[in-house]
Amino acid sequence: MFFRPVFLASLALLLPLCTPAAEPLMGVFGENSMQRVLNFEKWVGRPVDVILCTIDFQKWENYRYASWLSQTVYGQRGDRRLVYDVPIIIQGTSYAEAKTGAYDEHWKCLAGSILENNPGTYEIVIRPSHEMNGEWFVWGVGGAKASQIPDFIASWKRFHGVFRGVPGGERFRFSFSTTEGASDPRPMWPGDEYVDIVAQDVYWKPKAMGGEGWETNDPKEAWEKRVSPHGYNEWHVAGMLAFAKAHGKPFQIDEWGVWGPDAAPFVEAMAAFLKTNGARSHTYWNSNSSYPGELDQREKEWPKTTQAFKAAFGRAQ
Structure with a gap:
């Protein structure tokens, strides 16, 4: 997905890697609002398993x-686990400096704060520099920023070491969270020992939606383009699933969204894909911020789409 305000976020999953779920766990993007999470749960008819939150990248x-997000916003989250979008670099900084250790103390402080605000022994998923294969975020190294890839890889390794090095850091799990519609992320891979999960962000953007819409208005064709050997590219959904398997990593959909009244076939295909391929998790973008995918307020506007989503995900299968 393209640039979004700092308070927005994406999702991942918190489940022991050695114990795959019988069904993918479900998460929701809640715009850093617990009330929005509760509203979504009431609409879909079940609690979510995880909530994404994002770390500020301005200062x-x-x-x-992490106290503001972990306690003030989501302090009443109960058993729901937080997943953190954590940029490796922020506005006005660089991977060239990051790889030298210039930001180690900032990373160390954040890692400690996250652990302090998540007592227990469960695993905590971190999405370092998510959608790094795009160029819309300050931390992206796709497109015209490709020359930064070596520094990005070196910085990821250093970031990983700092997070794992704090007391309790063994709880962190790192998601290599890519996006479709951007550069090939595979050359950005930092190495098997530095990644725990392979993930992708998936958004159907039909031309009919205007704005960022660029692809087919046919939801069946749109899905097929994401799983076919002759689809959009080699790093589409099926391609990244294959990449995960090749590296012995679990695969998940860190963000996904659909638009419009005719998206039911895409929703149904996503549900089948997740189950058939043993995905660890999926996170729905129930928001109109940056991508107009909110479903819980569109029962009358998009009845077929909303009904398909609730039928597929509205209860633990």
Whole structure:
């Protein structure tokens, strides 16, 4: 997905890697609002398993502490686990500096704050520099920023070491969270020992939606383009699933969204794909921020789409 305000986020999953779920766990993007999470749960008819939150990337003094999100916003989350979007670099910084250790103390402070605000022994998923294969975020290294890839890889490795090095850091799990519609992310892979999960962000953007819409208005064709050997590219959904398997990593959909009244076939295909391929999790973008995918307020506007979603995901299968 393209640039979104700092308070927005994406999702991942918190489940022991050695114990795959019988069904993928479900998450929701809640715009850093617990009430929005509760509203979605009421609409879909079941609790979510995880909630995404995002770390500020404007100033280090805001980046360093997770207390506001973990406690003030989501302090009443109960058993729902938080997943953190954590940029490796922020506005005005660089991977060239990051790889030298210039930001180690900021990372260390944040890692400690996340652990402090998540007591227990469960695993905590981190999405370092998510959608790194795009160029719309300050931390992206896709497109015209490709020359930064070596520094990105070196920085990821250092970031990983800092997070794992704090007391309790063994709880962190790192998601290599890519996006479709951008550069090939595979050359950005930092190495098997530095990644725990392979994930992708998937958004159907038909031309009919206007704005960022660029692809076919046929939801069946749109899905087929994501799983066919002759689809959009080699790093589409099926391609990244194959990449995950080749590296012995679990696969999940960190963000996904659909648009319009005719998206039911896409929703149904996603549900089948997740189950058939043993995906670890999926996270729905129930928001109109950056991508107009909100479903819980569109029962009358998009009845077929909303009914398909609730039929597929509205209860633990």
